[in-house]
Amino acid sequence: MEFRIDRSALTDAVAWAARVLPTRSPVPVLGGLLLEADSGRLRISGLDYEASACIEVEAETVRAGRVLVMGRRLLDVCRVLPESPVVCAVEGSRFSVTGGGARFGLSVLPLDDYPALPPLPGVLGAVDSEEFAAAVAHVAVAAGRDDTLPTLTGIRVGLDGDTMTLAATDRYRFAVRTLAWKPATADVSADVVVSARRLTEIARSFDRSGMVDVALDAGSAGFELAGMRTTVRLLDGRLPRHDKLFAMADPTTAVTDRAPLVEAVKRVAVVADGDSPLQLAFSGDSVLLQAGYEDDVASQRLPAVLEGADELTVAFNPSYLMDALASFDAPVVQFGLMGPGQRAMITGRTDEDSTAASDQGAAPRPTHRHLLMSVKPLV
Numbered sequence: 292m293e294f295r296i297d298r299s300a301l302t303d304a305v306a307w308a309a310r311v312l313p314t315r316s317p318v319p320v321l322g323g324l325l326l327e328a329d330s331g332r333l334r335i336s337g338l339d340y341e342a343s344a345c346i347e348v349e350a351e352t353v354r355a356g357r358v359l360v361m362g363r364r365l366l367d368v369c370r371v372l373p374e375s376p377v378v379c380a381v382e383g384s385r386f387s388v389t390g391g392g393a394r395f396g397l398s399v400l401p402l403d404d405y406p407a408l409p410p411l412p413g414v415l416g417a418v419d420s421e422e423f424a425a426a427v428a429h430v431a432v433a434a435g436r437d438d439t440l441p442t443l444t445g446i447r448v449g450l451d452g453d454t455m456t457l458a459a460t461d462r463y464r465f466a467v468r469t470l471a472w473k474p475a476t477a478d479v480s481a482d483v484v485v486s487a488r489r490l491t492e493i494a495r496s497f498d499r500s501g502m503v504d505v506a507l508d509a510g511s512a513g514f515e516l517a518g519m520r521t522t523v524r525l526l527d528g529r530l531p532r533h534d535k536l537f538a539m540a541d542p543t544t545a546v547t548d549r550a551p552l553v554e555a556v557k558r559v560a561v562v563a564d565g566d567s568p569l570q571l572a573f574s575g576d577s578v579l580l581q582a583g584y585e586d587d588v589a590s591q592r593l594p595a596v597l598e599g600a601d602e603l604t605v606a607f608n609p610s611y612l613m614d615a616l617a618s619f620d621a622p623v624v625q626f627g628l629m630g631p632g633q634r635a636m637i638t639g640r641t642d643e644d645s646t647a648a649s650d651q652g653a654a655p656r657p658t659h660r661h662l663l664m665s666v667k668p669l670v
Contacts, residue, residue, distance in 0.1 A: 292356025293380035294328040296348070298390055301377055302369040304335050304348045307519060309362045310492055313339040323400045324362035325408075326379075326386075329355040336408050337362055340524075342489055343409050347518040353380075359400040360386045368395045409522050411515060412508035415481065416474035418455060420497040420516055425620070426457050426468040427494040429659050432614040434487035435461035442528035445484035448512065450505075452477065458533055459487055464611055465662040466618065467533050473502070484526040485512050493521055537662060539636055542627035543599035545573045546640065549624045553616050555580050555591045560609035562587040568606035568666045573597045573628075582609065605631055606668040615661040631668050637661045 308324055316322055316339065327334040333350035337343070358381050365388075373391025380387050385396040427446065435443035449456035455472045458465070497503055497516050506513035506522075513522040556569065562583035563569050572579040578595035581588070597603065605628055616624065621639025628635050638657040 292326075292328055292358055293353035293378070294333055294350045295353065295376055295378050296333060296350040298369070298372050298374055298377045300348050300350075301333075301379075302366075302372075304333070304346050305362070305366050305369050307346050307496055308335040308337040308344045309366050310496060311337050311339055311342040311344045311521070312362045320359065320400050320404045320406075322361055322363065323359040323405065324365060325357065325359050325402075325405060327357040328352045338406065338408060341486070342521065342523040344519075344521045345408060346520070356381060357402065358386050359402050359405055360397050361400065364397060368397070409511065411513040411520055411522060412506040412511055414475060414504045414506045414513075414515075415450060415479050416472055417502040417504050418470070418472035420494075420499065420501050420503045422470055423503055424494040424497065426455075426470050426659075427490055429468045429618045430457045430459040430466040431487045431491045432459075432618045433461060433464045433466035433661065434459040437461075442484055442526055442530065444487055445526040445530070446487045446490050447530040448481070448483050448485055448490075448507075450474070450479050450481040450507075452479065455505075458530060460530060460533075463608070463664055464615065465533055465536060466615075466660070467537070467662075468659045470658060472505070481507050482529065483507060483512060484528065484530055485523055486526060489523045493523065496521070533662070536634070537636065537660060539627055539629060539634060541599070542629055542636065543597065543603050545571075545578065545595055545597045545603070545626040545628060546623060547578060547593060547595035549616060549619060549622055549639070551593055552578075552624065553613070555593055556609060556613050556616065559589040559591055560613065562589045563609045567609075568668070569609040569612060570604060570606040570668050571626075572602070572604040573600075573626075574602045603628055603630070604668050605635060605665040607635070607663055607665055611663055615663055618661060619659065628665075630665075632665055635663045635665050637663065 321339050325336040332347050334347045336345040375391035377390035386399050388395045447458040456469050458467045501516050504515040511522050511524050559580045559582045570581045577592050579592045581590045615637050619639040621641050623640040625638050625640050638660050
């Protein structure tokens with residue numbers, strides 16, 4: 292086996308495939324990347340028990356063949372190579388990497404022990420890669436971190452006709468994002484849970500514009516774009532439905548600019564030790580942020596518009612509030628408030644939303660919604 296390839300192309304491909312490699316594994320070959328060169332193409336594959344990745348790039352094939360090498364070591368080598376064409380070849384029991392006067396010899400792993408790459412499930416449709424990555428980022432902040440409750444560490448992927456719904460919750464917050472996608476058939480329907488960490492990595496890795504094929508079967512999800520293909524095992528169980536939880540009758544609404552609020556939360560939360568809440572006291576034209584007790588306290592007032600009440604005070608876990616606000620892209624955020632210690636809905640607002648509201652009499656349902664449970668306000 293021997294091939295020639297540009298150094299940056301090799302590094303990017305190896306880095307993309309190496310994402311799925313386990314940090315530690317009792318099976319040594321799972322730390323390897325499989326390189327296959329043939330007919331002007333280089334295919335690089337990696338897998339562990341939960342996920343797989345395969346990428347194809349152009350490479351000048353001198354001798355076709357395949358080799359299995361330690362993936363992270365190969366990535367380290369690629370990153371320190373000089374910027375020049377690279378020649379890779381199997382020489383006996385070693386895999387040589389040569390470029391810009393530098394030469395490395397890496398030991399090879401036994402191919403016979405390497406498991407077959409799982410096939411891509413059946414493709415159900417396609418979604419814009421940039422919008423998909425943004426939507427995953429919007430909801431991933433609400434996913435659980437407790438591995439003893441594995442289902443809550445996932446993101447629900449719901450498919451219903453031409454609408455894709457992503458949702459995540461850790462029982463204290465619940466984020467939902469809907470987006471349009473292109474189903475392969477009009478009657479496509481699915482409801483699965485994918486690891487939030489894995490789905491975030493996958494969505495970020497498709498950093499080029501284009502349509503990502505979405506594939507599902509009973510046990511796995513797959514995604515493919517421009518020679519990059521990845522699969523991930525589904526999580527067992529189902530996330531709770533959000534429909535009834537998100538139904539809030541006649542909430543008090545408060546609207547304020549998002550960027551100044553984010554900075555104020557960061558600033559005031561400095562004195563909020565542990566689970567100490569951060570209080571938002573809304574009045575007709577402002578909101579007062581307060582945190583801390585007795586010795587160490589902080590506050591800041593910002594412009595805001597409150598509708599439905601003369602004043603209302605709520606409080607939140609500052610980390611949860613910060614995560615929620617940071618997940619929005621809109622310049623303005625709206626709080627739908629049921630009262631102290633009750634549900635609070637956060638949505639984003641843009642100039643287009645305001646125009647739609649004036650033209651249609653009511654703004655369309657937001658595509659990104661984040662529900663928080665408020666806590667007992669400061670005394």
